[in-house]
Amino acid sequence: MSFQKVDILGVKVASLTMDEAVRQVETYMDDKAGVLIATANAEMIMRATQDGVLRKILNTSALVVPDGAGTVWAARHLGHPMPERVAGYDLAQRLMCQAPKKNRRIFFFGSAPGVADQAKRKAEQMYPGIQIVGTRNGFFSSADEADIVGQIKDARPDLLLAALGVPKQEKWLHAHMAELGVPVSIGVGGTFDVMAGIMKRAPLWMQKARLEWLFRGLLQPKRAGRLLVLPHFVFKVRAYKK
Numbered sequence: 001m002s003f004q005k006v007d008i009l010g011v012k013v014a015s016l017t018m019d020e021a022v023r024q025v026e027t028y029m030d031d032k033a034g035v036l037i038a039t040a041n042a043e044m045i046m047r048a049t050q051d052g053v054l055r056k057i058l059n060t061s062a063l064v065v066p067d068g069a070g071t072v073w074a075a076r077h078l079g080h081p082m083p084e085r086v087a088g089y090d091l092a093q094r095l096m097c098q099a100p101k102k103n104r105r106i107f108f109f110g111s112a113p114g115v116a117d118q119a120k121r122k123a124e125q126m127y128p129g130i131q132i133v134g135t136r137n138g139f140f141s142s143a144d145e146a147d148i149v150g151q152i153k154d155a156r157p158d159l160l161l162a163a164l165g166v167p168k169q170e171k172w173l174h175a176h177m178a179e180l181g182v183p184v185s186i187g188v189g190g191t192f193d194v195m196a197g198i199m200k201r202a203p204l205w206m207q208k209a210r211l212e213w214l215f216r217g218l219l220q221p222k223r224a225g226r227l228l229v230l231p232h233f234v235f236k237v238r239a240y241k242k
């Protein structure tokens, strides 16, 4: 399957539906492709405009999906079709939901100590039969890295979900993907925090009204400052069109 890619401020984002994204990730797992998948929201794209290393990683990833209303808006504003938002959290849930019947092995890497374990318990409740073959928190020093790589390799996951925040998760996965040999790795940001009940997702009506960014900005004071990125993003995308 190949998808049209839309250049948004220098980041090439795939134009695809959630169903297509799920099918593509399943194919990568079947093929043991050894690929990286990123979920790009406006904040990540803005960061990539200033961080050439991140931008290069995104543009050499197998797939960058449109996470966030801002990304979908930008693509459409630039005159390209973008069927819908493919949120990292939702993509991860869809893959976990199919994992038992497809016999997939999944590793949870990232978040504060205990959170990935809590998310694992939640996944086991929500998706009976799921194999979460390992967990590791996301706070470590460079001296621990070899150990972490070893732990992931020994667990032999088909899917590695990494929640270290942007751009740490993308950079870490890119640096270690060859050594890890995991079929598919995805940076999933706050997914374990939400699964563990530490962080809430916006109510469905707000997600549908494309206001999830506002909810997150208001709920997490440390994100409030990040809300300022959004008008800047809109401004830059408008200028990019000309």
Ligand code: UDP
Binding pocket: 110, 111, 112, 137, 138, 139, 140, 163, 164, 165, 166, 167, 168, 188, 189, 190, 192, 193
């Ligand atoms: N996180 C981590 N290690 C770090 C920094 C952050 O594991 O060194 C985790 C953090 O606990 C959270 C996740 O990364 O669970 C995503 O963080 P945040 O929501 O701040 O990042 P975003 O994805 O929005 O950039």
